[in-house]
Amino acid sequence: EPEVTQTPSHQVTQMGQEVILRCVPISNHLYFYWYRQILGQKVEFLVSFYNNEISEKSEIFDDQFSVERPDGSNFTLKIRSTKLEDSAMYFCASRGLANTGELFFGEGSRLTVL
Amino acid sequence: GDSVTQMEGPVTLSEEAFLTINCTYTATGYPSLFWYVQYPGEGLQLLLKATKADDKGSNKGFEATYRKETTSFHLEKGSAQVSDSAVYFCAHTKGSYDKVIFGPGTSLSVIP
Numbered sequence: 614e615p616e617v618t619q620t621p622s623h624q625v626t627q628m629g630q631e632v633i634l635r636c637v638p639i640s641n642h643l644y645f646y647w648y649r650q651i652l653g654q655k656v657e658f659l660v661s662f663y664n665n666e667i668s669e670k671s672e673i674f675d676d677q678f679s680v681e682r683p684d685g686s687n688f689t690l691k692i693r694s695t696k697l698e699d700s701a702m703y704f705c706a707s708r709g710l711a712n713t714g715e716l717f718f719g720e721g722s723r724l725t726v727l
Numbered sequence: 728g729d730s731v732t733q734m735e736g737p738v739t740l741s742e743e744a745f746l747t748i749n750c751t752y753t754a755t756g757y758p759s760l761f762w763y764v765q766y767p768g769e770g771l772q773l774l775l776k777a778t779k780a781d782d783k784g785s786n787k788g789f790e791a792t793y794r795k796e797t798t799s800f801h802l803e804k805g806s807a808q809v810s811d812s813a814v815y816f817c818a819h820t821k822g823s824y825d826k827v828i829f830g831p832g833t834s835l836s837v838i839p
Contacts, residue, residue, distance in 0.1 A: 646826060656771065656816060656829040669826060704770060706827075713778050714759035714820035716827050720770040 615639045619705050619719035626695055627727055634690045634722045636705030644708040645688045646716060647680065649673070649701040656704070662688065695726045729754045729821050731830030736814075739836045746804040748833045750791075750817030753798065758819040760784075760793050760800040761827065765814045774802075774815070807837045 618637045626632050638645050647659040660670040662680055679691045688707075692699055702723050706716035734749040752760065762774040762784070775784035777793035777800065784791050789804045800817060817830040 644825070648829075655831045658826050658828065661826050669822065706771075708825065713776065714825040714827070715761060715773050715776050717773070718763075718771040 617705055617707055617717050617719035619703075619722050621722055622720065623723040623725070625725045625727065628697060629694050632692045632695055632699075632724060634692075634703050634705075634724070636688045636690070636719055637686050638688055638705065638707030639709070639717055640686070642707035642709045642717070644668075645680075645682070646706040646708075647690045648704045648706065648718075650704065650721075651701045659690075659703075692724075695724075697726050700724055700726045729758075729819070729828055731817050731819060731828060733815075733817050733830040733833045736832070736834040737836060738833060739838060740807045742809055742837055742839050743806045744837075746789075746802075746807040746811065746835070746837075748802040748815050748817075748835070750800045750802065750830060751798050752800065752817070752819050752830075754819050754821065754828075757795075758821060759825075760791070761818045762789070762791055762800070762802050763816040763818055763829070765816065765832070767813070771816070807835075809837050809839055812836050 620635045645662040650656045660674045661668045677693045702721045704721045705719045730753045759778045761776045763771045764774045775786040777784040780795035782793045791802045814832045816832045818827045
């Protein structure tokens with residue numbers, strides 16, 4: 614069964630460092646998303662991406678964040694200068710053309726900022 | 728604005744008890760509705776979905792019916808199992824690119 618894969622599963626970084634989280638969406642999907650979940654809290658939308666551009670972003674997705682689809686398979690989230698409050702689980706998701714709307718999520722990347 | 732409200736957790740049930748987790752939503756138009764489940768240490772898995780009014784989604788013994796008149800999508804299971812212990816998120820689609828908006832989650836523990 615096709616699945617969304619994310620790397621790394623866990624990353625520890627120092628405050629102020631750049632972090633890149635990587636995702637390989639399901640191969641025939643066209644819509645890509647990043648969500649985050651601070652420990653024990655709700656799952657928050659960060660950004661959606663379609664046709665090689667951002668289609669929507671939330672207030673959380675400020676200038677420190679960027680996304681890229683550098684090739685035909687990877688979808689990355691970059692945090693330019695991490696802050697303590699960026700510590701969270703980051704989930705990548707993708708969706709196909711079928712208009713039932715469900716997203717397929719990866720296992721998540723846990724980011725710990727010290 | 729669009730939102731999802733779920734019953735407060737944590738919820739603790741005895742094995743084989745009837746399971747229900749309430750969910751109501753606020754949305755414009757006709758969103759698709761979902762229940763996602765997150766087992767300890769894992770990602771989000773789609774449990775079931777319903778795409779239009781009066782649809783019943785079902786999977787693994789769980790059911791939820793899309794009630795547009797009450798804007799609800801309550802999750803039910805006739806007999807809870809210890810393996811059902813997880814966090815359950817009610818969610819709905821929003822917007823032309825169908826991002827999904829999640830409720831706060833309800834932590835469920837089923838004890839033997």
